[in-house]
Amino acid sequence: MKLSGGVEWALHCCVVLTRAARPVPATRLAELHQVSSTYLAKHLQSLSRAGLVRSTQGKTGGYVLTRSPQEITVLDVVEAIEGPQSTYVCTEIRQRGPMGAPPEACAAPCAIARTMYAADHAWRATLREVSIADLVRTVGTDYEGDVLGPIGEWLVAADS
Amino acid sequence: MKLSGGVEWALHCCVVLTRAARPVPATRLAELHQVSSTYLAKHLQSLSRAGLVRSTQGKTGGYVLTRSPQEITVLDVVEAIEGPQSTYVCTEIRQRGPMGAPPEACAAPCAIARTMYAADHAWRATLREVSIADLVRTVGTDYEGDVLGPIGEWLVAADS
DNA sequence: CATTACTCGGACAACTCTTGTCCAGGTCAA
DNA sequence: TTGACCTGGACAAGAGTTGTCCGAGTAATG
DSSP states (O other): OOOHHHHHHHHHHHHHHTOSSSOOOOHHHHHHTTTTTTHHHHHHHHHHHTTTEEEEESOOEEEEEEEEEEOEEEHHHHHHHHHOOSSSSOGGGGSSTTTTOOGGOEEEEOHHHHHHHHHHHHHHHHHHHHHHHHHHHHHHHHHSSSHHHHHHHEEEEEEE | OOOOHHHHHHHHHHHHTTTTOOOBOOOHHHHHSSHHHHHHHHHHHHHTTTTOOOOEOSSTTTEEEEEEEGBBBBHHHHHHHOOOOSSSSOOOGGGGTTOOOOOOOOOOOOHHHHHHHHHHHHHHHHTTOEEEEEHHHHHEEEEEEEEEEEEHHHHTTOOO
């Protein structure tokens, strides 16, 4: 029960991409965060498949957010990386064994599964309430001075 | 990001243990659910270490709940199996790279981590609201007739 | 318009963790 | 004393994650 580390990378990338005027290559994003560029590229592909970022190829290619930051929720990013499936999978063990319940009585999920699903929904609801724009705003108030601005400029600078 | 399958087993065991008058051996619980007895035993050991069940050794040994069902929450069981650590681990990548933030500015967790922690807390809060007694009550209304009673009797029966 | 350099994209291994099994040791009731 | 049961650890298999590589495509450039 541990979230993939790629979620953290992807969220940080989305936050800094809000301050980039031009497409940012995966290599530059990896350099900024000091992570493996090839592995980060894989996660960026997931974001691309989910439609959160658009990739442009060629010499000045890279990644750009497709929507405005307030229209991208943290849940969007998490589900793009982790997948939309629930954290709990019910194997219907109530139907198994000598005291197993008959299948026709198990149309609805059992009480245990319903509880776990409710918790999963509460988790997702919390993530849905926060947008990338909210994160950017919070980062702005967390530190003295503007920290995201210089990062955005560094991302589109000529070289490192 | 998938919950261990042992959580499902443990929860079902706790529910049926509420209807067992005497200690129930792990073998019998495994037989009831048609799962590996040796692997289930490992999870029951986790419940024992967490203090949710008491194990008695010897010929008529087995597992019994230590507290009344309404004093055991679903979260207790989940944390006994999965551990109490958060689902999200922050690696502080904001401090890394050429634009890394200085450590003295990172006393508090970053905005991303705070959001993930909040979602984690919401998940746990939901699980904490539901007790084993609640599950037993819900199971009673889910089906026609009493399904847990016969199971409790079967658990303490002489043989299968 | 051809070249070239740069990018993404998906297929390919190495690794870690979870899942599952097994056995020796200790304990209690009959 | 015997048999059944729990405890703890060591051990193997499988899945999922982490990480790497090379080919296809695209845009700038001369």
